[in-house]
């Protein structure tokens with residue numbers, strides 16, 4: 370089985386900063402509530418850029434950091450819940466933008482666990498010998514599926530994109546991956562698409578409202594439990610202990626979720642990398658943005674072992690133990 374390494378990362382966030390006080394002008398909320406309940410201070414909200422555009426910018430940065438030619442890319446895997454279109458896939462649009470014409474391209478849907486799922490899928494393609502070089506991307510313009518009248522959701526999310534290049538390697542860089550799903554809890558976080566509407570439908574089509582609806586408490590409980598389970602599983606499968614790990618990059622949803630998981634695992638909170646105060650929850654992009662930021666700011670250096678752990682709509686979950 371081939372060994373796999375992440376050889377470059379990149380991210381991109383829209384320039385427009387929306388602070389908690391700005392949201393207080395739109396919905397009945399305030400900075401103090403948002404900060405104390407979530408840890409979020411501000412987020413980036415697109416002024417028109419769509420998912421494929423921000424994903425392309427993140428991809429170009431990752432390709433540059435990896436120092437590869439676009440012709441080397443065998444697969445482009447994009448995790449997103451907010452594609453530009455049903456067709457073509459966001460991955461195919463990015464392929465055209467960067468001219469990575471040797472790649473097979475497809476999107477996956479795993480909500481906030483998308484970056485982890487893409488990392489796992491890409492890793493397996495390289496392990497099996499099917500591919501040498503894979504571009505994975507998590508990208509979301511969540512702002513287009515938010516109900517901007519619903520204060521319980523619109524304050525949580527932000528737009529952003531992250532990418533990483535995976536490559537066949539002489540030394541191991543992915544020590545364990547783990548994924549799972551629980552479709553029974555799907556309605557805890559949902560956003561409908563379009564209903565069936567054709568000349569043959571027997572029931573009258575309901576008008577779709579493509580906005581996020583969420584049972585925040587259900588997701589909170591699930592997140593804390595599954596973060597604990599995923600981290601324990603990754604440590605066990607890899608044979609490493611928490612002391613061998615330089616840091617943990619959790620999905621950036623809510624600081625209180627991270628705090629609760631840290632307590633349950635008895636792992637110091639300082640080990641958890643947090644940037645949700647600046648970007649909010651960017652769903653499939655969040656772990657990748659944090660990874661890129663931490664690597665570029667030398668918080669994690671070459672050779673450090675880092676745990677990635679995520680959860681999201683579906684419900685979905687998973688993680689990876691990697692070397693940066």
Ligand code: UT7
Pocket residue numbers: 397398399402403406407481520521524583584585586588589592622623650652680681682
């Ligand atoms: O990627 C996964 C995405 N989802 C998540 O990570 C969500 C996980 N869940 C959470 O982060 C939390 O459950 C929330 C931050 C969404 C909510 O926090 P909470 O402590 O569970 O608050 P709550 O829903 O129990 O609401 C408490 C009160 C309610 O008022 P009443 O009924 O007590 O009068 C809400 O109406 O806070 C009210 N509230 C707000 N007040 C001011 C809800 N949203 C807001 C708001 N500003 N934005």
